[in-house]
Amino acid sequence: MSTSQTEQVGAKTVTYFRKPERSFWQIWNMSFGFLGIQFGWGLQMANMSAIYEYLGARADQIPIFWLAAPLTGLLIQPLIGHASDHTWGRLGRRRPYFLAGAILSSLMLLFMPNASALWMAAGMLWILDASINVSMEPFRAFVADILPEGQRTAGFAMQSLFIGLGASFSSALPYILTNFFHMQQKVGDTRAVPTVVRISFYIGAVAFIGAVLWTIVTTKEYPPQDLEEFRRAKAEKTGLAANAREIFAAIAEMPDTMRKLGPVQFFTWLGLFCMWLYFPVAVAHNVFGANDTSSPLYQQGVEWGGNCFAIYSIVCFAFSFALPGLARKLGRKNTHIICLVCGALGLMSVAIIHNKYVLLLTMVGVGIAWASTLSMPYAVLAASLPPARTGVYMGIFNFFIVTPEILTSLFFGWIMIHLLHNNRIYAIIAGGVFMLIAALLMQRVRDPQTLSVQDV
Template identity: 40%
Template sequence: MALSNTHEIAPAPSGLLQLKPNLPILSIINMAVGFFGLQIGFALQNANASRIFSTLGSNTDTLALYWLAGPVTGLIMQPIVGYLSDQTWTRFGRRRPYFLLGALLASFALIFMPNSPALWIAASSLWILDASLNISMEPFRAFVGDNLNTKQRTLGYAIQGFFIGAGGYVGSKLPEWATALGAANTADANIVPDSVKLAFLLGAAILFASVLYTVVTSKEYDPDTLHAFEAADNSALAHARRETPTVPPAAWFSSRGLIALFIGGGLLALVAFGSAEKQLAVFAVMVVVLGLLLVYNAWRLKGARAAGMIGSLMDDLATMPLLMKRLALVQFTSWFAFFTLWVYLNSAVTSHHFGTTDPTSEAFGVGSLAVNNIFAIYSLVAWGFSLLIPIGTRGIGLKPFYALSLLIGGFSFISIWLFPPSLFWLSAVGIGVVWACILTLPYALLADALPAGRMGTYMGIFNYFIVIPQLVVGTIMGSVLTGLLGGQTVLTLVIAGGVMMSGAVLLIFVPYEKPLDTISKAD
């Protein structure tokens, strides 16, 4: 019953119900190779977008505004792509068509972004890049949940994390390697250096090739087979997955929709008539849109109209499993911290440790390479540490292991402020440990609680809590930086570290009990 590496799709089991079988390790590896390329795209973006924006004329306190392209795109794209991939079944599979489409678009965006002639075009390219990566990424998460049983899911997400770490390392080192090949690491004002342009070009080629490899070598269970496997699972979490959640009445949606409209409208008024920063308008508009969607769903329910995509997404948002709701708060703290790191690390290091904010200076170039090295080291550590996660979680449990990693990661963020550049490698090691864990453990915890038929949708909704903290950072951190931190960018990393540590406390309230080990030993 294992997934085949040939062109045969595994058939639905007949006769007695069977549990989802263990897959060969090669099949699990093939499923994850595409994430190597996707993470090269994310790494190039994370380590170099602020440098590109600064080169093209962005001020430090507005950097986060340009970075909002990513989270806004993710907020829109992730649940939609998850929903659509749940409904898709073609001769090429359920998730794989989305892998290939996203990879193709992301490759074009990577080529174009560092060659943008103006700041607004570079920001638009980031928007397209993030949308494209999201088209591939969310189906990849659901892909593991679809194909692996409870026993193998932690391993599956850990191998995915292994390739994410490898891709992050390669993507972070590409500008340095391009410099070593002779590409210039400095350029005239308003010109992106050739080292960055070459790095993005190479990254685009590797991204597409790695995703194509996964598409060609991996196969999927058809929906009937997935439902049959789920029906055979008698674990406690499986019973919970099969329970039909009760959708709240129309009044539930309308009351919350009106509250969201009131809050969003108030924030917009503060931007228009008060002293609030303009970037707050982006977050306000998102709140207003949420309010309108909730009110729409109330109207739909009152009229007993068909759900459609929007109605289904609103219903699923309202009926998230309790584990998912509480785990989402932990997810918020992790991604608040990492988005702050990605936006402000380059500025924090170059200004605090290298004493410059001039993108044309040699010190800025050296500091930027030091930042790339932090990204490279933490990605390299995550690469190796991912394979230790299944061992560690078997020893002390998923939740304690996850909490410990958040404490280590939080201190490592703060240490960038405290340590000299010669010790940045130590900070990067701790960041790599927590990066590996947040790429693996939330999804291992979550997948056990989700029904097979809505795996993609719920994975997309769960990633709201990757996107929302990014919106929060993008809309308020600029004001915090100038108003409370006196423009000392490095202190944003201290805030980020503290927020991450709070996630370890929130994990206490996540209700999770590992399902009974009733997995079939058949291959």
């Protein structure tokens, strides 16, 4: 029988009922949509910098063209989180946003690789990232909505598993199509983006919508306990001004755990964004020795950079199985610290590696850090959030991810020119340093609840 619990939300006492535990396959189904979402992220992370260079961008211009991802996240995720907190319909609370975002994202994945100018590619990236954010943000709250506290680490770890699987396959797709299916640019095809990249994006579009539909069909949501009260409260909070006031009120009342997790996320994602911006093109220029984007070595280097991303995603996938047990033994906080240090060492070691095969080993540490980043902070955070505000707080938590990305997009081009002399390897090393700072800051965080032994 379910038991009830109460929670203070502002001046109001709210009663919640203990959620039943879910089986492994139920957690699998509710997380499967992240496989498709990661196709959207993975394809752009491995290929967009190269697409920009194919279309004529310089190294110092690349960061500003990446501004779309963090800025759309900053604007959209809190709004979508707040909206989904106050939504209930035939598809439930979060699932309508999964579906809308998946449809738009899949369309953009079809159009993106056919861009013929920089402004077109940049504009479509804005729409793509906005659409991905609409699908992705509610997935974080989805876990907290459905799973009891003792299974949330397993739920977020399962999301990491699918993120790793989706990213590994999507990152390696151009290499697979070139080397195993022997796809080549057709004679007379003058489009800037290679055929294998375009086909990879088409495959990603199908994977995105298909995986999200699987989760929508297989996983039902809990309705509000008092539907009439829910509708009345929603009616009172309609309008942009009312929604903005509630978001700002939530920021003012942010839990202490969330305040201390914020800087950890800030430096972690600063490091990751440096890697995503420059790793594939750094491999092409610094490891393969490509002099310009028209060189065959350049495409080979970018494809190998995609393989490196695939390796860290495969490690993320495999390590996700070990994360719940490791967190039980060491605690979520200590587990995340260790994983971030592994990632920092992996990125900084790129400075001394010039062999493309040895380069793959650096991605082991990055994959460990990536798996933990996608699960441990969210598991710690979810334990500190009032259920009535889970969606909006998950969206606000995204501020600490997108802010460093925005700063990188706006100012890292200047740093590349004046401090790093457009050496892409230096940007990767800087990413490792930022991740090490994040590990140090994690020591300040207090996990509000001990991980339950009722994990899966």
